Amino acid sequence: MGVFDRYAPFIQDFIYDHEWENLRGVQVAAGEAIFGTEDHVLLTAQTASGKTEAAFFPILTEFWEDPPASVGAIYIGPTKALINDQFYRLTDLCEEARIPVWHWHGDVSASHKAKLMKQPSGVLQLTPESLEAILMRRHSAVAKLFCDLRYVVIDEVHSLLRGDRGGQCLCLIERLSHMVGVDPRRIGLSATIGDPEAVGAFLAAGTGRKTIVPRIEEPPRTWRISMEHFYTTGPQAPESLLRTREGEEAQVIAVSEEGPASIQKSSGITPWSPDGNEKSTQIIPLSPDEPPTDVAPTNADPGIGYIFEHTARRKCLVFTNSREEAEDVCTVLRAYCEKNHEPDRFLIHHGNLSASIRESAEELMRDDASELSIVATATLELGIDVGRLERAFQIDAPFTVSGFLQRMGRTGRRDAPPEMWFVMREDQPEARALTPETIPWKLLQGIALVQLYREEHWVEAPRLDRLPxxxxxxxxxxxxxxxxxxxxxxxxxxxxxxxxxxxxxxxxxxxxxxxxxxxxxxxxxxxxxxxxxxxxxxxxxxxxxxAVFQENVEYTVRCDSQEIGTLVAPPPPGEKVAIAGHVWIVEEVDHKRHLLYVTQVKGRVPAYFGECSGDIDTHVLERMRRALEEHAPYPYLQENARARLAQARHVAANGGLARSPLVSLGGNMWCLLPWLGSYAFLALERLLKIKCAKELGLKGLDSSRPYYMTFIMAPEVDERAFYTVVAAEAEALEDPMELIYPGEVPTFEKYDELVPEKLIRKGFAEGTLDIACMKRRVAQWS
Structure with missing residues (x-):
């Protein structure tokens, strides 16, 4: 019997009603694995490939044939926005079969939760934090709620693998199974898994079952990628810099300056050749937009102006890497609207906004006729369906290939190809800047992320062996x-x-x-x-x-009766704050109740929500170095970006930045470019400061993590002596605790303050610092 024939009649009707001509590969593979085995299942397929339906069609078929006596399936999502989105999708699917779908998080009404408590059934959708709250606060009701639990579906499982939140999720499933005496199957869903076998083992941990990772054949897809570079002020990188070093032929592919190159991507099974051979790449110039003229406010940022021009009359997503940047960008884009006497066409979405503002933005974006654009952080990186999006913009480079793929995948729905426009921005390097300060690191990082997936289909592997x-x-x-x-x-x-x-x-x-x-x-x-x-x-x-993720002390921002969102470190009355894409003057601060009362005004001020962190893998840094060394162009680079890369390659060649990790900057000043990821870079930095500083005469070590570090070295120490000393100290390092500074207590996680200092130091040294990778790199130098 085929998978479709095995589905319940109401699911077959759903497929007919939506005029699906056939099942997708992921749906066939999921059906075979879930119907045909008792194992856990990890489904990895392209964004918008139908993974959620693939998992739930077999599950709901079983519930239709044999209704569970309690909640039969838990769906765990990383964000409330994703849960809300999936709630409506599953409710539509389950309505005819009368299988209840519930959701549970801080924005869900008490009455909805009360109905579930009275009659537990069907599918429950929640975040890890909400499941923790149920186990803690409703302990006596857990058995009734979950006595017939059969499945736990973990969506966007990759987002839970790089920190304590994924560990908490796994602990919660195990605790629930122990408390109730159930053994639910685990179904993981993701579009961006770097090591499926390792993630499958993580998914099955502690159960005695194995995880099936179906090999899914997917059709080729077209990617439309553009990458442009802008200095925030002054003239842009000149076209003349596209000429390569004397005697070498320039290799620049002519593509549309206004539209991004269209890149035909191979299927998810066949990797790109890593030698730069692009025979399977098809470059198709797109018709340029018609940019409006005289759109810029005074002292405008040309990179943001570029986004303003190319979002006109389109429905787009504009991704930033922090909430502060999202606020700043949205404020400038709205200033462009005002300058050009246009209605405001920009929305904003991030975790510090109130639920009403976030959900309103999501609802407006679901309208396929909309020509609005939304400025967002990672809150819209995950699988929320916001309708037919024409383009995604990425300001600077994300930290990971996984993040790039997720953000790219927000577009390309409704059978259109995914389309991503990178906009790299940097200040003009000062005339006296040190050589490494003149390198466009974010541009190189963006190139590396794209090339690693094009050439190798490489995605970051999970970090599953920490000391949490x-x-x-x-x-x-x-x-x-x-x-x-x-x-x-x-x-x-x-x-x-x-x-x-x-x-x-x-x-x-x-x-x-x-x-x-x-x-x-x-x-x-x-x-x-x-x-x-x-x-x-x-x-x-x-x-x-x-919640186990770190949070700042937040103040709720209110204007009259409307809740705007939350801020940290609020200014005193009379000062201005930026939130929700507008500027507000602070009328009153209630420190006891953590409330901020504001009134909207015009203007522009920086926003602040807390630190923004991100770690970069060593493989990304290595590909950045290759981008500096090689001469072949990348077809998706636009005019300014090509010129800026040519300029950076010229500087790197003259200064030897890609040839040797240690570069003289003149006199006793040196620059070290180890091309190591964040945690290995940190281990090397500590090795130099703690173990090598005295012998090498190091002073004034200054790091631009994870790209380079500069320092002064004793006049009598040359390059060979540096490598010899560092290699010897790395080889002699046996106890990672030796890389902890005296008296240092490196607290990073939320509850480190409730942990003995001895364990905090041990956890950082043995579970965070990537000493093994650092040692391998130093050994290569020697």
């Missing part, structure tokens, strides 16, 4: 808050058997418990049992405890 002591602390308190008094042995059994803590020793756990007992986070009863202490109660009773 902050999460260990969180789960210890969560389990005690949920289950009440436990003996030390029972608590250790509950916590240390969770698969994510496989590297945590019994001695480490005893160290944590002693620390918590001393500070009253945990209290020992007269009978020897352990319960949450008074200090611990203050931690676990805060609604923000459910």
């Amino acid at each position: 002591y902050s999460l260990l602390c969180h789960q210890t308190l969560a389990i005690l808050a949920s289950e009440g008094e436990l003996t030390p042995a029972q608590l250790a059994s509950r916590v240390l058997t969770l698969t994510f803590f496989h590297r945590v020793s019994a001695d480490d756990f005893r160290e944590l418990l002693r620390f918590h007992l001393e500070r009253d986070y945990i209290e020992q009863t007269e009978t020897g049992g352990l319960i949450v202490g008074l200090a611990g109660e203050r931690v676990v009773n805060n609604y923000k405890f459910y």
Whole structure:
């Protein structure tokens, strides 16, 4: 029997009603794996390939044939926006079969949740934080809610793999299974998995089952990619710089200056040749837009003006890498509208905006006739369907290939090809700038991300072998808050058997418990049992405890009765703030209730929501170096970007930046370009400061992570001596704790302050610093 024939009648009707001519590859593969085995399943396929339906068609067929006695499937999504989007899609699918679909997060009404509690059934959609809240606060109802749980579907599983949140998700599934006595199958969904076998093992951890990763044949797709570069002020990189070094023939592919090159991409199975052979690449100039004239406000940023021109009369997404940048860009784009006497055609979307503003923007974008554009952060990177998008813009480069692919995949729905326009911006290098400061690092990074996927289909592998002591602390308190008094042995059994803590020793756990007992986070009863202490109660009773990702102290911003969003570090009354793409003057600050009352005004000021972090893989840095070394052009580069790259290659060739990792900047000043990812770069930086500084006479070491570091070296130390000393110290390094500064307590995760300093130092040294990669690179130098 074929997969379609196996589907329930209401699903077959759904397919007919939507005029699908056949099932997609991912839907056939998912049906065969879910119907035909009892294993876990990891579905990896292109964005907008129908992965959600692929997973739920077989699940809902089973529910139609044999209705579960409780919630039968949990859908875990990384964001509330994605859950809201999938809720409407699944509700439409399940309506005829009368299979209930529920969602549960902070913006869902209490009445909706109450109905679920009375009659648990069907499919429940939530975030990891909401599942944590249910296990902790509704412990007595968990058995009734989930006694017949059969499936856990984890959407955008890649987004949960690089930090504590993914570990929390895995712990929650294991805790729930233990509490209720169920063994649900796990179904992972993602468009961007770098190591499917490793992720499959992660998905199956602690279950005794294997994970099937179906090989899915996908048709070739066309990518439309453009990459342009702008200096924020002054003249742009001149066309004359496209000429290569004397005696070499320039290799510039002529493409439309206004429209991006159209690149025919091979299927997901056949990788691109890594030698730069682009015989399978088809360059098709697109018809240029008709840019409006005289659109720029005074002192305008030409890169933002370029975005303004090319979003006109189109429905687009404009991605930024931080909430601050999203606010700034949206403010400037709205100023362009005002300058040109146009209605405001720009929306904004990020995690610090109120739910009403975010959901309103999502709803407006779902209208296919809309010609609005939305400025967003990663909140719209994931699989939210915002209708037919014509273009995505990316300001500067994202941190990962995975992020690039996700953002690219927001467009290209409704059978149109995905289309991404990169806009790289930088300040003009000063005349006296050091050589490495004149390199366009973001432009190189963007090229590297695109080329790595074109040439190798490479995507970052998950980081699954950390020492997550902050999460260990969180789960210890969560389990005690949920289950009440436990003996030390029972608590250790509950916590240390969770698969994510496989590297945590019994001695480490005893160290944590002693620390918590001393500070009253945990209290020992007269009978020897352990319960949450008074200090611990203050931690676990805060609604923000459910989340393991770091949060700032946030102030709610209100204008009259409307909630605008949240800010950190609010200014005093009379000052201005930027949020929701507008500027507001602060009328009153209520520090006790964390409220900010504002009134909208005109103008422009910087926004601030907290630090923006991102880590870059070593493979990306290595490809950036190759981009400086090679001479072949990239067909998607536009005029300014081609000229800026040619300029950077000329500087790199003259200065030897790509040939040698250590470059003299004149006198005793040196530059080190290790081409290492963020965590290996950090390990090398510490090796130099802690182990090598005295012998090499290093002073004034200054890092531009993860690209380069500059320092002064003793006059008698030459390049060979540098390599010899660094290689010897790296080889002699046996204990990672030696790279921790005296008295340093490197707190990064949310609950590090509740962890003994000894464990924090150990977790950073052994679980964060990439010492192995650093040692391999130094050995290559020697």
